[in-house]
Every structure is written in structure tokens, then in C-alpha cells.
Amino acid sequence: TQLLEQSPQFLSIQEGENLTVYCNSSSVFSSLQWYRQEPGEGPVLLVTVVTGGEVKKLKRLTFQFGDARKDSSLHITAAQPGDTGLYLCAGEERDDKIIFGKGTRLHILP
Amino acid sequence: DTGVSQNPRHKITKRGQNVTFRCDPISEHNRLYWYRQTLGQGPEFLTYFQNEAQLEKSRLLSDRFSAERPKGSFSTLEIQRTEQGDSAMYLCASSPSYTIYFGEGSWLTVV
Numbered sequence: 001t002q003l004l005e006q007s008p009q010f011l012s013i014q015e016g017e018n019l020t021v022y023c024n025s026s027s028v029f030s031s032l033q034w035y036r037q038e039p040g041e042g043p044v045l046l047v048t049v050v051t052g053g054e055v056k057k058l059k060r061l062t063f064q065f066g067d068a069r070k071d072s073s074l075h076i077t078a079a080q081p082g083d084t085g086l087y088l089c090a091g092e093e094r095d096d097k098i099i100f101g102k103g104t105r106l107h108i109l110p
Numbered sequence: 111d112t113g114v115s116q117n118p119r120h121k122i123t124k125r126g127q128n129v130t131f132r133c134d135p136i137s138e139h140n141r142l143y144w145y146r147q148t149l150g151q152g153p154e155f156l157t158y159f160q161n162e163a164q165l166e167k168s169r170l171l172s173d174r175f176s177a178e179r180p181k182g183s184f185s186t187l188e189i190q191r192t193e194q195g196d197s198a199m200y201l202c203a204s205s206p207s208y209t210i211y212f213g214e215g216s217w218l219t220v221v
Contacts, residue, residue: 098158
């Protein structure tokens with residue numbers, strides 16, 4: 001089983017600032033997803049990236065899949081309090097099993 | 111609503127009792143996953159199915175845990191002789207390919 005390391009574990013920044021969170025592995029994934037989770041609810045899919053080097057944008061969020069498909073990043077521009085939550089990355093292994101990192105807990109201060 | 115449905119949403123049980131959770135996946139999704147999540151942690155893989163076949167069960171699961179998907183549609187996760195350490199949110203997800211869609215989870219509290 002491959003492991004996904006997310007960093008930082010916690011991040012607290014002021015509204016309007018930019019931030020980047022990372023998801024790293026020593027192994028290759030077939031695809032990688034990013035989720036956002038609110039307390040007491042299931043994770044909600046933000047994006048799926050499949051191709052090495054792929055970049056996807058979702059409003060103020062930019063997702064990148066590493067060229068070697070071992071890592072990914074999520075960049076948020078001009079963070080807002082509504083961005084507060086737990087951000088999870090998940091990788092699909094070759095046998096279709098999907099594993100998660102431990103998450104980055106993001107808190108945006110108004 | 112055609113999303114993943116989990117029941118019950120909340121369960122409080124006494125230590126030693128058995129509990130069963132049900133998951134109804136999105137129609138025609140052939141893959142179904144179970145995860146366990148504790149506060150502040152990411153979802154921890156438990157097991158998954160391709161149609162009715164259980165493909166892998168985490169080594170973290172003791173023999174007290176069993177999951178079934180008898181007709182390749184809904185799934186059940188049973189925990190026998192519950193322990194306080196089993197308290198967590200149990201998440202079900204389904205997938206047509208590489209993207210999984212979660213239910214809202216079933217909270218278990220063992221007292």
C-alpha cells in the first residue's frame with residue numbers, strides 16, 4: 001500500500017492571502033483527487049487529475065498533478081473564510097484501491 | 111436524491127453489542143468502498159468491492175469486522191462485539207471509475 005503525505009497538517013492564515021498545500025508520495029498513482037470536508041459530513045470532491053503535469057482550475061483554486069504522478073498541489077488565491085475546512089488528497093492505486101492522506105486543516109481568519 | 115445513502119446516520123451502542131451499517135451506492139456504480147474516519151484524520155481504508163466481489167480488506171480490520179455486497183448493489187458493514195476504539199465515522203463511497211463519491215457517513219459511538 002502506498003502512502004500519501006499531506007503538508008502542512010494545519011494552516012491558519014488571514015483572509016486575502018494565498019496558500020499552497022501539498023500531497024506527496026514515493027509511488028505513482030493512476031489518478032489523484034482532492035476533496036474538501038466539513039465537520040460531520042462526508043468529503044466532497046473538488047477535482048480529479050489523471051495526466052502527469054495536468055493543471056486544473058476551479059475558480060480561485062488551482063490543482064496540479066506532478067509530472068511523475070507522485071505528487072500534487074492545491075493553490076488557493078485570495079483565501080476567504082468560506083475556504084475553511086479539511087482538504088484531503090486521495091490517490092488511486094493500480095488495483096483501483098483509493099487511499100487518502102491525513103489532510104490539511106485550513107482556517108481562514110476574517 | 112441519487113447520491114450515496116448511508117443508514118443509520120448515528121448509532122450509540124453499548125460495548126459488546128453488534129452494529130450494522132448499510133450503504134446504498136449511486137446506481138450503476140460498480141465499485142463500493144468503506145472507510146473509517148476519526149476526528150482530525152483522513153479517511154482510513156477498510157475494504158472495497160467490485161460489484162459483489164470483495165477485492166481487499168485492510169489488515170487494520172480485525173475479524174470482528176465484516177462487509178458484504180451480496181447482489182452488487184447495496185452493502186453492509188457489520189461490527190461484532192463493539193469496543194470503545196471502534197467509535198468513529200464510517201464512510202461509504204461508490205465509483206464508476208477512478209473518482210469516488212461519498213455518503214454523509216454513519217457515526218458510531220460505543221459507550
